Amino acid sequence: xxxxxxxxxxxxxxxVLALVLFPGFQKAARLTPGLNLVQPDFFNHARESRxxxxxxxxxxxxxxxxxxxxxxxxxxxxxxxxxVAKLGAFLIQVPAQTTVEExxxxxxxxxxxxxxxxxLLLAIQVTPNDPFFQYQYALSNKGQxxxxxxxxxxxxxxxxxxxxxxxxxxKGVETVVIAIVDTGVDLLHPDLKNKIVSGGxxxxxxxxxxxxxxxxxxxxxxxxxxxxxxxxxxAGVAWNCKILPVKVAGPDGTGPADKVAEGIRWAVDNGAGxxxxxxxxxxxSLLMRDxxxxxxxxxxxVVASAGNNGGPVAFPAAYDESVLAVAATDFNDNRTSxxxxxxxxxxxxxxxxVLAPLPTxxxxxxxxxxxxxxxxxxxxxxxxxxxxxxxxxxxxxQVADIMNIIRYSADDVNASQFKGKDNYIGYGRINMxxxxxxxxxxx
Amino acid sequence: xxxxxxxxxLLLSVGAASFxxxxxxxxxxxxxxxxxxxxLSFEYFSRTVSWDPDPATKEDRYSSRLQSLxxxxxxxxxxxxxxxxxxxFGYSLADFNGLIFRQLPFSIDYQAGSIGGVLxxxxxxxxxxxxxxxxxxxMAQFVIYLGSTKNLEVTTLxxxxxxxxxxxDWMRVQIGPVASYRGFEYFSPFLSVAYNKLxxxxxxxxxxxxxxxxxxxxVSSKSIIGISLGTKFEPSPNFSLKAEGTLLPFxxxxxxxxxxxxxxxxxxxxxx
Numbered sequence: 247x248x249x250x251x252x253x254x255x256x257x258x259x260x261x262v263l264a265l266v267l268f269p270g271f272q273k274a275a276r277l278t279p280g281l282n283l284v285q286p287d288f289f290n291h292a293r294e295s296r297x298x299x300x301x302x303x304x305x306x307x308x309x310x311x312x313x314x315x316x317x318x319x320x321x322x323x324x325x326x327x328x329x330v331a332k333l334g335a336f337l338i339q340v341p342a343q344t345t346v347e348e349x350x351x352x353x354x355x356x357x358x359x360x361x362x363x364x365x366l367l368l369a370i371q372v373t374p375n376d377p378f379f380q381y382q383y384a385l386s387n388k389g390q391x392x393x394x395x396x397x398x399x400x401x402x403x404x405x406x407x408x409x410x411x412x413x414x415x416x417k418g419v420e421t422v423v424i425a426i427v428d429t430g431v432d433l434l435h436p437d438l439k440n441k442i443v444s445g446g447x448x449x450x451x452x453x454x455x456x457x458x459x460x461x462x463x464x465x466x467x468x469x470x471x472x473x474x475x476x477x478x479x480x481a482g483v484a485w486n487c488k489i490l491p492v493k494v495a496g497p498d499g500t501g502p503a504d505k506v507a508e509g510i511r512w513a514v515d516n517g518a519g520x521x522x523x524x525x526x527x528x529x530x531s532l533l534m535r536d537x538x539x540x541x542x543x544x545x546x547x548v549v550a551s552a553g554n555n556g557g558p559v560a561f562p563a564a565y566d567e568s569v570l571a572v573a574a575t576d577f578n579d580n581r582t583s584x585x586x587x588x589x590x591x592x593x594x595x596x597x598x599x600v601l602a603p604l605p606t607x608x609x610x611x612x613x614x615x616x617x618x619x620x621x622x623x624x625x626x627x628x629x630x631x632x633x634x635x636x637x638x639x640x641x642x643x644q645v646a647d648i649m650n651i652i653r654y655s656a657d658d659v660n661a662s663q664f665k666g667k668d669n670y671i672g673y674g675r676i677n678m679x680x681x682x683x684x685x686x687x688x689x
Numbered sequence: 690x691x692x693x694x695x696x697x698x699l700l701l702s703v704g705a706a707s708f709x710x711x712x713x714x715x716x717x718x719x720x721x722x723x724x725x726x727x728x729l730s731f732e733y734f735s736r737t738v739s740w741d742p743d744p745a746t747k748e749d750r751y752s753s754r755l756q757s758l759x760x761x762x763x764x765x766x767x768x769x770x771x772x773x774x775x776x777x778f779g780y781s782l783a784d785f786n787g788l789i790f791r792q793l794p795f796s797i798d799y800q801a802g803s804i805g806g807v808l809x810x811x812x813x814x815x816x817x818x819x820x821x822x823x824x825x826x827x828m829a830q831f832v833i834y835l836g837s838t839k840n841l842e843v844t845t846l847x848x849x850x851x852x853x854x855x856x857x858d859w860m861r862v863q864i865g866p867v868a869s870y871r872g873f874e875y876f877s878p879f880l881s882v883a884y885n886k887l888x889x890x891x892x893x894x895x896x897x898x899x900x901x902x903x904x905x906x907x908v909s910s911k912s913i914i915g916i917s918l919g920t921k922f923e924p925s926p927n928f929s930l931k932a933e934g935t936l937l938p939f940x941x942x943x944x945x946x947x948x949x950x951x952x953x954x955x956x957x958x959x960x961x
Binding site: 643650651680688 | 789790791792794795796797798799800801802841843845846847848852854897898899900936941946947948949951
């Protein structure tokens with residue numbers, strides 16, 4: 247039998263095992279963070295395309311000699327690819343048999359290293375190339391002027407619905423159609439013509455040519471879903487969703503309840519997934535109530551403007567159970583004074599000087615067919631676009647779920663005055679990023 | 690579970706067949722009076738798992754990392770010389786960070802770290818060849834982790850929100866030959882190339898205001914072959930210690946080269 251000093255021999259042998267006979271484990275032992283399984287933030291997403299494969303950036307502390315730097319890198323069998331000019335950091339190539347995570351973890355623990363990190367891939371934010379996007383403060387507000395006219399006001403940075411971040415998650419799908427129940431839509435507008443699914447329905451003239459003879463519906467349609475990234479005009483909230491024009495009002499911008507109700511029902515029966523109604527009446531209409539209820543029961547999201555007279559919420563927006571009522575904020579995230587209010591208001595969206603398409607037939611010669619519009623009509627159009635994005639991204643959701651997602655994700659921008667849901671902006675100004683981008687849960 | 694059952698039965702069949710078909714290795718000097726050997730092992734692994742494959746192409750669309758720390762109690766029973774069966778019990782911390790649940794009403798990016806769970810499993814061993822100092826065995830192991838529920842809060846929305854994160858299970862099967870060199874007195878270095886597949890399921894349940902949803906995420910390791918290198922240290926007939934490291938290569942994707950998963954384990958065995 248063996249005659250050994252067992253404990254000492256055992257310990258020594260384990261050490262020899264770990265450090266000499268098995269160099270792979272030597273590295274593993276040094277790099278493994280023991281029981282702490284939480285990785286540094288770089289790797290939290292672990293989606294491999296977030297950094298350059300096989301590359302790590304390392305910066306040594308001031309005063310560390312070149313020899314020492316070389317020794318440290320040698321331990322990790324890494325070679326220097328280049329020095330990052332004037333910043334004193336090195337770009338290194340990790341050996342094939344190890345991962346970027348392992349090398350970064352190991353280097354971060356080295357006392358001569360100031361920092362080590364993967365060579366992250368930075369992506370441009372989704373910014374459409376539409377030339378007037380820069381004026382669409384509602385989508386992305388960087389404190390810019392809200393229009394190119396001299397003297398036009400400047401917005402407050404971040405007083406917007408955070409569209410670019412949400413577009414990284416989804417730009418919508420063509421199968422989701424937004425019905426614009428309004429004065430019609432300019433079917434030939436350069437920023438809309440490729441988005442329109444058909445000539446639509448005109449309940450005023452009882453035909454199937456929903457050409458806009460007022461201008462209002464064209465603006466609403468463009469805000470919700472103008473053709474985007476087409477080097478033309480503006481960006482729509484729902485890049486890839488389609489538009490179904492439904493004309494329920496004449497050139498004067500008014501339409502009888504029966505024609506509006508008929509238009510809503512026609513939209514539901516002809517493929518609309520979302521209906522925008524930027525119209526309203528101070529008086530209720532049971533027929534209108536039945537029409538929006540019909541849409542709701544068919545799993546169609548109905549979004550309506552709260553009204554612009556600073557009084558009670560208009561109908562059909564006030565039909566609380568089946569319609570999302572939208573109030574207006576401005577480029578500073580303040581509620582506009584003329585925005586109607588009441589307990590029926592669900593959310594708010596920018597509605598002050600919002601750039602929107604103008605029918606080409608109504609555009610004076612020499613002008614671009616776009617004009618800033620003001621009113622809760624345009625606020626509602628933003629919400630309709632968001633509803634369409636959610637519906638396309640999560641097709642299994644019911645209409646009540648989509649309405650609640652929009653409510654719960656809104657920013658309570660008047661919390662200093664009215665914390666929580668209030669009568670003026672409801673749950674708050676919509677936030678597309680919070681509605682669509684995965685919520686990071688780390689505890 | 691049907692897939693799991695099918696795979697498990699297949700493995701059992703393979704293991705049983707190896708016992709029946711393979712002729713016993715030359716008998717060695719018996720050192721154990723009691724044929725049951727208890728053991729204790731600790732293991733850590735980091736595996737790249739893919740999920741939500743493209744419905745049309747079936748190709749991987751997303752991947753994240755499953756990291757797990759395992760503590761296992763082993764009870765091995767020597768059926769006859771060179772044939773071993775064992776059962777395993779233990780506890781594990783499993784970290785599924787990086788899973789994203791996009792079908793919930795509000796999408797969730799899980800970054801909340803490890804969740805504890807119990808482990809059970811079984812292993813089989815059969816001596817195949819013994820020639821000079823070289824010994825080849827067939828080894829198979831199946832382990833299943835059954836996770837507990839971690840309750841989390843969602844605090845960034847206008848309604849109270851809670852999440853129940855539950856790694857329902859992960860399962861791992863390893864099967865392959867192990868070649869050992871027995872030429873040293875106390876050390877036996879070994880090399881193994883084994884089929885090593887891991888798959889599992891994670892369920893996230895969301896309640897935010899009136900919104901309710903649940904999404905099940907099936908994950909599957911990208912690597913399926915593990916190359917292990919290690920050594921067994923036997924200072925006495927009653928005690929052995931095994932250390933091993935495993936490298937598991939996998940193809941990242943079209944034109945994206947290769948990646949490596951890895952793991953390491955320490956395993957002490959006692960014989961009486």
